[in-house]
Amino acid sequence: xxxxxxxxxxxxxxxxxxxxxxxxxxxxxxxxxxxxxxxxxxxxxxxxxxxxxxxxxxxxxxxxxxxxxxxxxxxxxxxxxxxxxxxxxxxxxxxxxxxxxxxxxxxxxxxxxxxxxxxxxxxxxxxxxxxxxxxxxxxxxxxxxxxxxxxxxxxxxxxxxxxxxxxxxxxxxxxxxxxxxxxxxxxxxxxxxxxxxxxxxxxxxxxxxxxxxxxxxxxxxxxxxxxxxxxxxxxxxxxxxxxxxxxxxxxxxxxxxxxxxxxxxxxxxxxxxxxxxxxxxxxxxxxxxxxxxxxxxxxxxxxxxxxxxxxxxxxxxxxxxxxxxxxxxxxxxxxxxxxxxxxxxxxxxxxxxxxx
Ligand SMILES: Cc1cc2nc3c(=O)[nH]c(=O)nc-3n(C[C@H](O)[C@H](O)[C@H](O)COP(=O)(O)OP(=O)(O)OC[C@H]3O[C@@H](n4cnc5c(N)ncnc54)[C@H](O)[C@@H]3O)c2cc1C
Numbered sequence: 001x002x003x004x005x006x007x008x009x010x011x012x013x014x015x016x017x018x019x020x021x022x023x024x025x026x027x028x029x030x031x032x033x034x035x036x037x038x039x040x041x042x043x044x045x046x047x048x049x050x051x052x053x054x055x056x057x058x059x060x061x062x063x064x065x066x067x068x069x070x071x072x073x074x075x076x077x078x079x080x081x082x083x084x085x086x087x088x089x090x091x092x093x094x095x096x097x098x099x100x101x102x103x104x105x106x107x108x109x110x111x112x113x114x115x116x117x118x119x120x121x122x123x124x125x126x127x128x129x130x131x132x133x134x135x136x137x138x139x140x141x142x143x144x145x146x147x148x149x150x151x152x153x154x155x156x157x158x159x160x161x162x163x164x165x166x167x168x169x170x171x172x173x174x175x176x177x178x179x180x181x182x183x184x185x186x187x188x189x190x191x192x193x194x195x196x197x198x199x200x201x202x203x204x205x206x207x208x209x210x211x212x213x214x215x216x217x218x219x220x221x222x223x224x225x226x227x228x229x230x231x232x233x234x235x236x237x238x239x240x241x242x243x244x245x246x247x248x249x250x251x252x253x254x255x256x257x258x259x260x261x262x263x264x265x266x267x268x269x270x271x272x273x274x275x276x277x278x279x280x281x282x283x284x285x286x287x288x289x290x291x292x293x294x295x296x297x298x299x300x301x302x303x304x305x306x307x308x309x310x311x312x313x314x315x316x317x318x319x320x321x322x323x324x325x326x327x328x329x330x331x332x333x334x335x336x337x338x339x340x341x342x343x344x345x346x347x348x349x350x351x352x353x354x355x356x
Pocket of ligand 1: 091
């Protein structure tokens with residue numbers, strides 16, 4: 001899977017991990033349960049907020065006195081759109097998505113990190129085959145616009161939604177298909193009419209071109225079916241880009257249990273917000289998971305090694321970082337680690353979360 005960025009990609013990603021207050025210029029109703037937020041990027045931050053189609057930002061919001069962090073992808077394309085826009089869809093019972101849709105208005109300010117992420121087009125001239133489900137259209141829409149505007153690549157999109165009224169960017173996609181009849185085809189799949197997608201829905205897309213570049217973003221079951229079908233059809237996994245909106249456990253780690261389990265004789269010390277604690281490490285558990293076991297509310301967001309929200313400084317010992325799509329080589333050399341992806345490899349490890 002094309003999940004880990006190359007060193008060059010990582011170098012190209014934002015080095016500024018701070019939150020910047022951005023003013024909301026406009027709020028756009030997309031569907032009954034999705035809204036776009038156009039953010040004003042001040043001139044002095046324009047370079048830091050330069051982005052590639054498919055990337056995302058992390059917002060920090062305060063709800064009932066609690067700081068919450070969530071990632072949202074840009075639905076705008078840096079190559080087509082003048083405005084910088086994210087699109088949020090309600091998640092039933094979800095804290096931040098509902099709060100943003102209900103409470104944020106033009107003129108409000110929202111804390112935002114610089115763009116990050118590697119769910120982006122490679123420099124190729126092959127077909128682009130994209131699969132989007134629900135809010136997964138957000139980064140895919142940006143990628144589609146960029147591919148059409150800056151390349152001569154053909155773009156094929158399978159876009160699944162519950163029903164016709166839930167289709168985000170339907171009119172814009174129709175307009176793009178009219179403008180590029182030989183280069184863009186959009187196949188809509190509506191669950192209420194056709195049931196959930198299955199292998200038969202996906203297979204024709206797998207066979208479009210052997211060397212196509214594939215993009216998948218949507219709810220976990222949707223992504224599992226698409227990915228599984230592509231792999232069954234022997235699509236090269238290196239050509240498949242996946243953006244997960246829900247955290248996936250890092251490879252070769254296990255979820256920690258609340259009960260005391262076996263330890264690997266490693267002692268982990270974590271400092272956060274003036275509190276210091278040391279515990280025995282549970283095999284396979286990440287530093288972030290260990291901090292949570294200690295009862296610390298360590299910062300985190302994507303939990304897939306892409307956003308750097310969970311970064312902390314390693315002041316003693318070594319860790320293995322499974323995925324790093326966010327820190328530069330210099331930052332890693334300075335001792336910064338992504339705690340959601342880091343597992344200790346020495347008998348003692350000491351990590352400090354610095355106040356941001
Ligand atoms: C890289 C990336 C890009 C993303 N881009 C977008 C985007 O462009 N657009 C978009 O809409 N989303 C996007 N997301 C998803 C987004 O970050 C949020 O995860 C999403 O909006 C849900 O957040 P929430 O705070 O509303 O829900 P949460 O409060 O995190 O809840 C999520 C789910 O858990 C359930 N839940 C919450 N608390 C409990 C509990 N105590 N017990 C049981 N269940 C519980 C909720 O009911 C809900 O179903 C992206 C995510 C990532 C990682």
